[in-house]
Amino acid sequence: xxxxxxxxxxxxxxxxxxxxxxxxxxxxxxxxxxxxxxxxxxxxxxxxxxxxxxxxxxxxxxxxxxxxxxxxxxxxxxxxxxxxxxxxxxxxxxxxxxxxxxxxxxxxxxxxxxxxxxxxxxxxxxxxxxxxxxxxxxxxxxxxxxxxxxxxxxxxxxxxxxxxxxxxxxxxxxxxxxxxxxxxxxxxxxxxxxxxxxxxxxxxxxxxxxxxxxxxxxxxxxxxxxxxxxxxxxxxxxxxxxxxxxxxxxxxxxxxxxxxxxxxxxxxxxxxxxxxxxxxxxxxxxxxxxxxxxxxxxxxxxxxxxxxxxxxxxxxxxxxxxxxx
Amino acid sequence: xxxxxxxxxxxxxxxxxxxxxxxxxxxxxxxxxxxxxxxxxxxxxxxxxxxxxxxxxxxxxxxxxxxxxxxxxxxxxxxxxxxxxxxxxxxxxxxxxxxxxxxxxxxxxxxxxxxxxxxxxxxxxxxxxxxxxxxxxxxxxxxxxxxxxxxxxxxxxxxxxxxxxxxxxxxxxxxxxxxxxxxxxxxxxxxxxxxxxxxxxxxxxxxxxxxxxxxxxxxxxxxxxxxxxxxxxxxxxxxxxxxxxxx
Amino acid sequence: xxxxxxxxxxxxxxxxxxxxxxxxxxxxxxxxxxxxxxxxxxxxxxxxxxxxxxxxxxxxxxxxxxxxxxxxxxxxxxxxxxxxxxxxxxxxxxxxxxxxxxxxxxxxxxxxxxxxxxxxxxxxxxxxxxxxxxxxxxxxxxxxxxxxxxxxxxxxxxxxxxxxxxxxxxxxxxxxxxxxxxxxxxxxxxxxxxxxxxxxxxxxxxxxxxxxxxxxxxxxxxxxxxxxxxxxxxxxxxxxxxxxxxxxxxxxxxxxxxxxxxxxxxxxxxxxxxxxxxxxxxxxxxxx
Numbered sequence: 001x002x003x004x005x006x007x008x009x010x011x012x013x014x015x016x017x018x019x020x021x022x023x024x025x026x027x028x029x030x031x032x033x034x035x036x037x038x039x040x041x042x043x044x045x046x047x048x049x050x051x052x053x054x055x056x057x058x059x060x061x062x063x064x065x066x067x068x069x070x071x072x073x074x075x076x077x078x079x080x081x082x083x084x085x086x087x088x089x090x091x092x093x094x095x096x097x098x099x100x101x102x103x104x105x106x107x108x109x110x111x112x113x114x115x116x117x118x119x120x121x122x123x124x125x126x127x128x129x130x131x132x133x134x135x136x137x138x139x140x141x142x143x144x145x146x147x148x149x150x151x152x153x154x155x156x157x158x159x160x161x162x163x164x165x166x167x168x169x170x171x172x173x174x175x176x177x178x179x180x181x182x183x184x185x186x187x188x189x190x191x192x193x194x195x196x197x198x199x200x201x202x203x204x205x206x207x208x209x210x211x212x213x214x215x216x217x218x219x220x221x222x223x224x225x226x227x228x229x230x231x232x233x234x235x236x237x238x239x240x241x242x243x244x245x246x247x248x249x250x251x252x253x254x255x256x257x258x259x260x261x262x263x264x265x266x267x268x269x270x271x272x273x274x275x276x277x278x279x280x281x282x283x284x285x286x287x288x289x290x291x292x293x294x295x296x297x298x299x300x301x302x303x304x305x306x307x308x309x310x311x312x313x314x315x316x317x318x319x320x321x322x323x324x325x
Numbered sequence: 326x327x328x329x330x331x332x333x334x335x336x337x338x339x340x341x342x343x344x345x346x347x348x349x350x351x352x353x354x355x356x357x358x359x360x361x362x363x364x365x366x367x368x369x370x371x372x373x374x375x376x377x378x379x380x381x382x383x384x385x386x387x388x389x390x391x392x393x394x395x396x397x398x399x400x401x402x403x404x405x406x407x408x409x410x411x412x413x414x415x416x417x418x419x420x421x422x423x424x425x426x427x428x429x430x431x432x433x434x435x436x437x438x439x440x441x442x443x444x445x446x447x448x449x450x451x452x453x454x455x456x457x458x459x460x461x462x463x464x465x466x467x468x469x470x471x472x473x474x475x476x477x478x479x480x481x482x483x484x485x486x487x488x489x490x491x492x493x494x495x496x497x498x499x500x501x502x503x504x505x506x507x508x509x510x511x512x513x514x515x516x517x518x519x520x521x522x523x524x525x526x527x528x529x530x531x532x533x534x535x536x537x538x539x540x541x542x543x544x545x546x547x548x549x550x551x552x553x554x555x556x557x558x559x560x561x562x563x564x565x566x567x568x569x570x571x572x
Numbered sequence: 573x574x575x576x577x578x579x580x581x582x583x584x585x586x587x588x589x590x591x592x593x594x595x596x597x598x599x600x601x602x603x604x605x606x607x608x609x610x611x612x613x614x615x616x617x618x619x620x621x622x623x624x625x626x627x628x629x630x631x632x633x634x635x636x637x638x639x640x641x642x643x644x645x646x647x648x649x650x651x652x653x654x655x656x657x658x659x660x661x662x663x664x665x666x667x668x669x670x671x672x673x674x675x676x677x678x679x680x681x682x683x684x685x686x687x688x689x690x691x692x693x694x695x696x697x698x699x700x701x702x703x704x705x706x707x708x709x710x711x712x713x714x715x716x717x718x719x720x721x722x723x724x725x726x727x728x729x730x731x732x733x734x735x736x737x738x739x740x741x742x743x744x745x746x747x748x749x750x751x752x753x754x755x756x757x758x759x760x761x762x763x764x765x766x767x768x769x770x771x772x773x774x775x776x777x778x779x780x781x782x783x784x785x786x787x788x789x790x791x792x793x794x795x796x797x798x799x800x801x802x803x804x805x806x807x808x809x810x811x812x813x814x815x816x817x818x819x820x821x822x823x824x825x826x827x828x829x830x831x832x833x834x835x836x837x838x839x840x841x842x843x844x845x846x847x848x849x850x851x852x853x854x855x856x857x858x859x860x
Contacts, residue, residue, distance in 0.1 A: 065665050072699045114847055121663070123606060127803050132795060134837035192442045196435040199426045202415040203404065209413070210430040210488055220436060234810040254671060256382030259666060291683065297675030305654060306667045308661075321796065 015201045016061030021271075029175055038167040043283060045171045047276045048178040051132045052068050053258040054271035055185055056228030061156060061257075062266030063189055063200030064221040067124055070131025071177020071256045073111065076138065077236040078104040078230025086154035093157035105223050107134075112222030116215050121205075138245035146322055150244030157238070170239065177235060180271075181228055185268060188224065197221055258296070262303055264310030273311050326353050327389075327402075328492040328522035334373060334383035336366075336546075339526040343369040344380065345546040347519050351492060351522040356514070358533050359526045362566065363545035367526045368410055370543065371496050374524070375407045376400045390493065401430070407489030408481045410526075415468050420480055421465040425452040427487025431511060452487065473504035479513065486517070493517075495525035499532055511535055534558075542566070576659060578707055579828050581822065585713045586780070587820020588720025588804040592775035593793055594812040595727060596768030596801040602807025603740060603764045606655065610670040611772055616771025618643050620685050623692050638808035638814035639777045647769030651762045656833040663698060674790060682787045692780030713783060719778065723771075724813055728787070731809055740764065804844045805852025814853065842856030 033041040057071045078100035085096040093114060111130045115123055138145045147150065156164040164170040188194050199207050200217050207214055237243045256279070263274020278296070285292045305316050329351040336344035343366040353356045359367050372378035376397035385393045387403040395403075415423050428451045429435060429442075443449070456462045459479050459481055464472050469480065476520060485493060498514070499507045511532055514523070527533045533540065534554055541551040542563050550560045557563055575674045597611045621642055622635035629635075640643065650673065658665045694712040701708040731737035739760060751757045776789075784787060796819060804815025819838065826834025 036660045067667075077371065102363070106677065115845065118846065121601075121806070122846055124667070125798065126843065126846050128795075128798070129839050129846065131804070133836060133839040133843065136839060140832050140835060155736070188443050190443070191439060192429055192433050192435055192437045192445065192448075194427065194438075195422070195442045198418070199415060202417060203413060204483070205377070205397075205409075205424075206413045206415065207430075208397040209377075209401060209407055209409075210484070211398050212429050212430050212435060213398055217435065224438075250795065255670070257668070291679050293675045294679035294683070295410050295670045300672035300675070301654070301669060304665055304672060305657065308665070 002225070012065030026179070033168045033171050041167045041171045043172045043279065045167070045239060046236075047279045048171075048174040049232055049270035050259065050279060051178055051275040052181045052235070053229050053232035053256055054263065054275040055181060055268055056225045056232065057187070058187060058224040058260050058263075058265065058268055059197075059228070060221055060269075061260055062268070063194065064197045064218065065096060066218060066221065068115075068225075069124055069126040069250070069257065069259075070111070070127035070129075070134075071225075071252050072248050072250075073131040073134045074108055074226035074229035075233040075236070075252065075256070076134065076243075077107045078233030079243040079247050080138065080151065080233075081230070082234040082237045083151040083154060083217075083243045084144070087151055093154070093234075093238055093322040097231065097238075100234035101227050104233070108223040108226025109219070112219045116218040116222065119161060128250070128253075131248065131250060135245055135248040135250070138231060138248050145245070147204070148245055149230050150307035154237075154241055156241065158316075162164050165240070174235060174239070177231070178180035181231070182268070182272070185228065189268065190192045193217070193220065205224075229273040254270075258300055260310075262300065262310055264312030264314075267310070267312045267316075270310050277311060327351070328387070329374065329524060330384075330386040331374060332382075332386070333386040334370070334379045334380045334385070335337050336369060336373060336378070343546050344373065344383075347543070347546070347548055349541050349548065349551055351380050351524045353491070353520050355524070355538045356536050357525045357539045357541065358537040359543055360528070360533055361532075364545070365543040366457070366546040367543055368496055371494050371524075371526060373405070375405065378503055379536075383514070391540050401488065401490070404491035405494065406483060406485040406488060406492070407494035408485045408496055410500065412437075412474075412477045412481050413463065414477060414480060414484065417468065419466050419468060420461055420472065421452060421456065422457050423462075423480060424483050427484040428452045428486050428521050431488035455483050455487050458486070458516070460509070472556060478502060478506070479510065482510075482513070490521070491526070493520040495523060497528065499527065499529055507532060521529045532545065558564045578675040578709065579824055581709055581713060581717070583821030583824035584817065585716050585720075585820070587817040588716060589779045589782070590793075590796055590800050590820050591720060591813055592723060592778065593772050594797045594804070594816050595724075595809060596771035596805070598807055598809065598812040600765055601801065603850040604655075604659075604698055604761055605666075606670070607663070607667045608670045608764075608765075608768070609667060609794065610650075610673040611678065611768070612790030612792070612799060614647060614675045614772035615779075615793050616681060616785075616790040617646070617677060617785065618776030619692065619780050619789065620690075620776075621683055621773070622777035623685070623690055623782055623785050626692060632693070635692075635772070635777050637688045641774040641778075643773030644766040644770035648766040649760050651765040651790040656758070656763065666672035670770070673796075678787055678790065685787075687787060689784050692777070692785050694781040716778060716782075722827075723774075726831050727809060744781055775830075785812040796838075799842045801852070802842050803852055805854035808852065810852040811852050811854030817820050 053075050060066050081103040082096040084291040085099045086092045115126045162169045259274040259278050261270040263299050264270025328351050331349050339515040340518050373380045394401050428448050433448045537554050540554050540557045541548040550563050587675050618639045621641035625635040625638050698711040698715050702709050800815040800819050804811030
């Protein structure tokens with residue numbers, strides 16, 4: 001499959017001027033836990049964690065034009081790496097996070113090496129296959145991964161002297177992680193690599209004719225994306241103190257894809273919004289009706305059919321229309 | 326010096342011979358034009374030189390290096406630049422960004438993840454130079470999709486030139502252009518760096534004879550004649566093939 | 573010995589069930605270029621509708637005949653209302669649409685029938701076992717083999733030997749030219765999608781007694797179906813047939829003799845084929 005249609009598309013790569021909206025966001029984000037209880041805080045914490053994974057998929061999909069249906073593989077690898085390093089090796093979660101990022105980078109390197117060699121539908125299928133491969137590994141390899149029972153029982157670490165068991169501190173830690181991820185990804189997108197990645201998405205033939213090693217560019221994007229997904233997975237494992245093969249499932253990969261499309265492919269911030277909307281919607285809908293899947297399916301279909309640039313794209317167009325009026 | 330050499334190139338699709346024992350070379354500073362009726366295999370030849378298509382046999386030598394089995398990007402790094410018959414640009418990006426990417430390929434570092442691309446003033450400066458050379462400066466911030474076809478054709482050359490190639494392949498650069506635009510393009514091609522070797526496919530005989538230092542005539546994949554323009558113009562076999570054409 | 577034979581039979585049964593599912597998927601991809609992630613949902617719908625038909629009429633045979641019809645109609649509606657507008661767009665959008673649809677179907681099925689696992693009984697006439705080759709084989713499974721092969725033969729004849737088949741093949745090879753010579757391509761597309769869905773629905777009913785009827789069955793069968801068409805070649809009926817039997821037998825033997833590794837090996841096989849021959853064993857180049 002070739003490039004997903006992304007409108008509006010920046011002719012300049014974003015990363016230059018932060019929007020006013022972002023400052024507002026961070027102000028609210030800092031005040032949030034004081035406004036809501038620990039349950040609301042926990043919900044947003046989870047949102048921030050998934051937002052990192054969604055943004056990393058956007059790097060690959062929105063900016064690189066590579067649609068992966070196996071993103072959960074790296075999320076899960078990171079999560080398991082953290083969990084197992086704690087439970088089996090007794091390492092503290094900080095080392096665990098480092099291990100998670102490295103492990104998912106290696107996994108992305110290996111899987112990416114094969115995936116970038118094919119394109120279109122074959123690429124999509126291959127990412128799906130690898131995702132399933134790792135999922136089946138997690139389920140069957142009971143000795144190491146605990147099978148479908150998963151791995152649990154590791155405590156949250158301490159950060160700067162405070163325990164992350166307190167939902168508020170955990171929240172701020174994840175907010176920091178999210179901010180850091182957003183900043184890093186922005187920088188990457190604004191770098192020469194980021195520009196090359198967009199070029200790759202726009203016209204691979206032209207890129208090759210210009211002398212770019214397109215395979216290596218794709219692989220690099222794959223690895224970076226995988227690393228952030230692994231980081232997100234590690235945070236997820238810490239947050240839940242538990243991890244199961246579901247984190248690697250086809251359904252999970254689909255959820256990430258959903259978040260990116262819902263939020264707005266190729267906007268980086270959009271997928272973060274998509275993650276938030278998705279999880280909040282799930283919470284809200286689930287408490288009123290059983291038909292969460294139906295709602296999310298319909299919203300998603302709506303997005304694909306009518307709002308292809310997602311929530312972020314829609315808001316941007318709205319603002320532009322307002323500015324013109 | 327010989328920048329490009331094609332030796333006994335052969336390519337067929339089943340029983341269809343698109344390239345039959347083609348041999349030619351391009352010298353530094355030379356403008357070598359390929360002409361021939363439709364279906365003569367001109368674009369296939371360019372694609373085999375560019376790396377978009379692999380020949381069945383024969384050799385392609387870029388600056389003395391055997392590039393026959395190399396991928397397009399590897400050939401670009403040997404100093405080959407090319408335009409395509411159909412505009413192969415980054416439609417949704419700006420004119421400036423298109424050229425900038427061409428410059429970055431050669432002069433930038435595409436695996437630099439940290440430094441902002443904008444701070445590479447050398448890359449940006451060169452991009453502006455190329456835009457000036459191709460008279461596209463006024464359009465720099467416009468989206469490619471929004472500029473005229475003629476301007477896109479010029480941009481196609483600008484992008485190929487951005488990486489400072491030593492040999493440039495132009496596939497029908499004037500196709501679809503108005504007479505005025507064609508005239509401008511001829512001037513631009515004449516003003517390109519003198520040491521550049523150019524191999525171009527062209528249909529417009531006026532363009533051919535005003536630019537060419539050397540002409541190769543391709544007919545059903547075969548070289549019918551390869552000589553100085555004056556000699557080709559009076560060549561009997563060429564006249565037969567181009568019956569009625571104004572040579 | 574008869575353990576091997578019975579496993580072979582089971583593998584054949586599973587393989588032919590997969591074929592019923594994968595053939596539709598392959599045709600839909602070959603002709604429409606659509607990667608139909610809702611195909612498992614059609615299977616599931618067929619199974620549930622079949623369940624209701626059996627409850628209402630008491631007859632498995634009626635379920636077999638009637639269940640695919642609403643599935644085909646729903647699929648046709650989807651093609652006309654949603655899919656048709658996405659052809660000029662990127663393929664990703666089509667995949668995403670079918671993915672969203674699978675969510676909708678899962679929920680609707682749970683809404684209509686509940687989240688339990690239901691059993692669909694095989695027809696009374698096929699409840700016994702037949703004795704041959706030194707073992708007892710359930711009649712129903714033997715019937716599936718016969719039925720599956722019959723459908724394969726029918727499809728092959730339809731595609732290769734009839735005018736309708738020629739039109740479909742023309743559409744697969746070159747849609748623009750097909751339209752150019754006056755074939756009603758939109759109608760062909762809708763019919764293909766509906767037919768593929770009907771096949772899936774049929775497979776759902778046939779597989780009911782063996783795999784069970786529950787709301788997660790769509791994912792359970794979708795992934796193997798994709799493995800089949802990737803290995804066999806997307807857009808190739810022959811590939812779907814060969815691939816299904818290979819996967820069916822490999823999976824059955826794998827589960828019997830190497831349960832820990834079987835899933836893993838099958839995915840590994842899919843990956844290897846994708847890398848060596850991105851178009852599958854019998855796929856056509858350019859079907860992407």
